[in-house]
Amino acid sequence: PPGGCFETGRLWNYVWTRDTAYAVDLGLAAVDPVRAANSLGFKLSARREGGDLQIVQDTGSGGSYPISTDRVVWALGARTLLRHWAGPDADAFADRAYEAMVNTAAHDRVVAFDPADGLYRGEQSFLDWREQSYPPWTREDTVHLGMSKALSTNVGHYQLLRLLAELAETRDADAAETYAAQAEALRQAIRGRLWLEGEGQLSSFVTTGLDPAPARRFDLLGAALAVLTEVATPAQAARIVAGYPHTAKGPPVLWPQQQDIAIYHNRGIWPFVTAYWLKAARAVGNAAVADHALASLVRGAALNLSNMENFEAVTGAAWVDEGPTSGPVVNSQRQLWSVAGYLAAVHDVVFGLDAAPEGLRVRPFVTPWMRDTLFGHTDRLALVGYRYRGVPLNIVLRLPPVGTGPAPFAVQGWRLDARDLPRQAALRADQLAPGAEIEVTLVAGEGDGGDITIVEDTDDYQALFGPRPPRITAVVADAGGGLRISADLNGEAAADVTLALYRDGEAIARDVPGQGADGLRDPGVDPAVDGPCYTVEATFARTGTHSQHAAPACWWGPEAARIDTFDATTFEATGGELVTNHGRMHYQNWGDPGHALVVPDYRARFTGPHLIQVEAGNGAGSINTGVTCAVKRVDVEEVDGGQVIGGGYLLMPHLGAWDRWAGSSFVEVDLVAGRAYRIVVHGDARAVNMSVFDHFSRYTGGTGGRSGAFNRVNIAALKVLARTGR
Structure with missing residues (x-):
């Protein structure tokens, strides 16, 4: 399109949803809003047959959505773009964004949301390489990622709901109230489910469906986003920032590190996440953490003469050669979100530029270390030609003398074109003439510089891993x-x-x-x-x-006696052919619209919660990529009267080959002993993967692309697992 798009990196020659969203949020919205809008717009798609515009989830673990559901972080980029951009094109973008987010939120609310605890399921955002940040037993069995409930992804859902509420205020007042209520409920659910009081941190995730305990593992992006979006309370935010472990070279993106895993996310420092962490430190006023983060950004860019994708966490090196765990295994120059992260350090932190809904605020965050070390040669900092909603501005900071400290500097006063401004004034674009100068005078602040947690002895592997x-x-x-x-x-x-x-x-x-x-x-x-x-x-x-x-x-009872299994020969089937291939009896060529598999008469033996699961084979793609995770709905209805008493969606991710079989995700229903039930596995409008969207009609990396949408799966058995013996 006119204005072009952003390329993700020197080694990443495409436009990805999360990379684009985070990069636009961090800095590119202000630098090139048209290109930012084009890039974000490319990640919206209707279905192949038209209609149902949604945000695209890119190729990923197990065949992408709904194993991964972090497409919602698109809203972070859209929100920031709309605060920097004005005019008819911006209005048109807002309308299209609203439509896509309405449809995305509605779809996720049915497929990914768990009303039992108020969280959304789906793999972590950005940390999308399975064993890099999840337990090693998920490496070949990614259904657990789809059942996990990740901090970063849930904050993404929260931000999408918040932006929907904001945009709905001028479009649909009732919808605005609904989205605002859903966002607040989600914020409370994140706090309630993932806050670990003893650790002073938010857990990275609940690992999987049968393990509802939050893991005592932490990730930098989720923590930073929770602070910046105020998902964390002010007291929690201060503890998170001060307590997250750093190495001497910067903040690793996860903690602790994983043994026997190559360097990438594991043992990695990622500049774009460091930039979010720097912004989080600014938000809570922690100079020690902010200084450490900024030093990490400056060092990485200066020593490599590029905004690199990542670094090894202990050495800060762009490559460490140590045999099978050498890495980072991929490390691109001019990585888009790393470029944007450096812009955020300058624009959002040092100069304190905040494009709020009510206007532009200028609240610099300059610490004594920054003043003395980075800016010791000058008493004045200037940012020339910064564009806010199309208006070029010059921002000038007047610095206090070298040696002023120890707290971050405070603002003594603001001036616009030599006229004094009220404290904390928000400046609308129509108040600003092209070339206007905003001058901010900084003086010594009050308080201390804050605390930071640095792991000093990284030679002790038990301190790092x-x-x-x-x-x-x-x-x-x-x-x-x-x-x-x-x-x-x-x-x-x-x-x-x-x-x-x-x-x-x-x-x-x-x-x-x-x-x-x-x-x-x-x-x-x-x-x-x-x-x-x-x-x-x-x-x-x-x-x-x-x-x-x-x-x-x-515990399923002695010899797993509470598990009832129905093999494919017992199904009543619509569609497909019953065959013995790939080592199991199953229905092949099954899963197209209108197909169904039915257990016609299941008489419950216990009263209480039961789990429905199928044994499935999905060889449509490799474990690490693709867009054809199989998704089907299961409904349980009473034989007498036909009342549906429960149901949900089964996820059957890629297994890499058709001769592999594995359990699906679970759907929980309450059954009554002695009653007869009919169990139906079928498709519906929400039981789809990303291959149904027109965006992937150009996909050449595997099934579900140019050849058409694909949601077939081989099902060999259905299990009913009683969680009770009563």
Whole structure:
């Protein structure tokens, strides 16, 4: 289109949703709003047959949406663009953005939202390389990513709802109230589910469906966004910024690091995330963290003569050669969001430019370290030609003397073209003449410089890494009552770790010596009637870094007697052909519109919560990419009367080959013992993947592109798993 688009990086020759959104939010909206709008607009698409304009989720883990749902971060870029851009083209963009976000929010509310806890499911935003930031047992089984509930992705959903509420105020007052209420409920849910009081941090994620305990693992982007969007309370925000661990070279994008995993997200410093962290430090007034972040940005750009994609966290190097874990495994020059992050450091932090809905505010954040180290040669900083809603401006900062400190500097006064301004005045574009000069005088601030957490001894691997996640090997009835859970330490020395045992999301034992891994006990359940699920976490006793959670294991009764399985020969089928291929009896060529698989008469044996799951094969693409994650709806209805008593969407991600079989995600329903139910697996308007959108009609990387939409899947069995023995 006229004005062009932004390329993602020297090694990334395309326009990706999240890269574009974060880059526009950080700085490109102000620099080139037309190109920013074109780039964001490219990531909106109607369906191939027309209608239902939505934000595109790019290719990704397990075949993309709804394993990944962070397409909603598009709203961050759109919001910032609309605050910097004015005129008929901006109005048209706002209208199209509103339509796409309305449809996206409605779709996600049905497919990805979990009303049980108020959070959205889906892989972390940006941290999209499975074992880089998730437990290693998810590497080949990405359905767990689709069942996870990630901080960064949920903040993205929150921001989309907030922008919808803002745009709806002039379009649909009732909708504005609805979106605002949904946003506030989501903010409270994030705080309630993911805040870890003992750690003073927000958890990166709830790992998977059968493990509702938030992991004691942290990520920089999620934390920064939670601070900047005020998802975190002011008190939480201050603790998050001061307590997140740094290395000497900057803030790693996740903590702690993962053993045996190559350098990329793991052990990585990413400048665009550092820029968000710098903005978060500014938001809470923490000079120590802000200085460290800015120094990291300056160092990385200066030593590499480019805005690199990432760096190794301890050395700050663009490449570390250490055998199988060498990296960063990809590291592009002129990475778009890294360029934008550096702009954010200058525009948003040092000069304090804030394009708010009511106008432009100028609130510089200059610390004594910045003044003395970076700007020690001058008493005046000038930003010339900054464009706000089409008006070029000059911003001048008058600095206090070198040696002023220790707090960030305060504003003594503002002047516009030599006229004094009221404190904190917001300047509308129609108040500003081209070439107007905004002058800000800075003086010594009050207070201290804030605290920062730096891990000094990075030679101690236990200070930098978490333990490998344990493996649960058995859940059995204990002779003394309750259940006994056995775990393997996955190569960690028993003397080095302590263990925590979680039941259904709650820690029921902590600080268990590693020697007790084979005899963890839960006397608080009755094996005859209860159906708990467990996970185990390891902690290095000396340093306190935590492992990822073990893959959850549940008690389904003796010999898994509470699981009922129906193989494909028992289905009533519409569409497909019953065959024995790929090692299992299943219906092949199944999954087109109008197709259905039915278990006609299931008589429940227990009363209470049950999980519906299918055993599926999806060889439509590789595990790490594509757009053809299979999505189907399952409905459970009473045989007598036909009332639908529950249902939801089953996710069946890519497995890399058709001869692999794995469990789908779960749909929970409440059943009554003795009643007969009909279980129907079928498609509907929401049971779709990204291949239905016209954007991917040009996709050449695999199934679901030029050849047409593809949502077929092989289903070999359906399971009903009773969470109760009552």
